[in-house]
Amino acid sequence: MNEELTVSEVKKKLYYPNKMGRIVLTAMENIMGRHGVNAILNLAQLNNLVDNYPPNNLDLGFTFNEFSTIQQTIEEMYGVRGGRGLALRAGRETWKYALKEFMPVLGITDLAFRTLPLGIKIKIGLEVFAQTFNRFSDQRVRLGEDERGYLWIIEQCPICWERTSEAPCCHLAIGLLEQSLDWVSRGRRFLVQEVECVATGDETCTIIISKKPII
Numbered sequence: 001m002n003e004e005l006t007v008s009e010v011k012k013k014l015y016y017p018n019k020m021g022r023i024v025l026t027a028m029e030n031i032m033g034r035h036g037v038n039a040i041l042n043l044a045q046l047n048n049l050v051d052n053y054p055p056n057n058l059d060l061g062f063t064f065n066e067f068s069t070i071q072q073t074i075e076e077m078y079g080v081r082g083g084r085g086l087a088l089r090a091g092r093e094t095w096k097y098a099l100k101e102f103m104p105v106l107g108i109t110d111l112a113f114r115t116l117p118l119g120i121k122i123k124i125g126l127e128v129f130a131q132t133f134n135r136f137s138d139q140r141v142r143l144g145e146d147e148r149g150y151l152w153i154i155e156q157c158p159i160c161w162e163r164t165s166e167a168p169c170c171h172l173a174i175g176l177l178e179q180s181l182d183w184v185s186r187g188r189r190f191l192v193q194e195v196e197c198v199a200t201g202d203e204t205c206t207i208i209i210s211k212k213p214i215i
């Protein structure tokens, strides 16, 4: 059976849980309004999602194709620069819901975590976020570290899935990471930059996070 599937058919079978799809669409709605999201969904030919976001459960029902098509369409509608700004903001907004929805599932106790030293908190935080994607979705994240900073390496990235781009385009991931680090560090800012992207022909989407806060 599997042998009969073409490569693109197999690729289409990568998923986010419904809950993650719902969170991203809800966050986008907060940034660009329900009409804005509906316009994007219509243009993306994802009419099935108009006023009908995925249910709030962990079933794997939101495809990487849907996710990346939505991100691509934001760029088409608002231009590369405008789309980037909106995707960054949507990513930051996504954190609020991700925290509320996944903290209880992960069993992290806020207070115990918050009293740790900053450097340790950042490391543990990134570890927990990576595990969340690895455990609940088909997105694969591994962590690294070099002289530039901490590395957030995405191996199966839903944001740029089957897209091509001249520059790294996984802005929503940047916004989400920025906001999560803001939470972990209680308001410090870190430099978060995507230096490699599958859509530009790289092996992975690689995001560098400065080890020290910039503010």
Ligand SMILES: [Zn+2]
Pocket: 154, 157, 158, 159, 160, 161, 169, 170, 197, 198, 199, 205
């Ligand atoms: Zn990507």
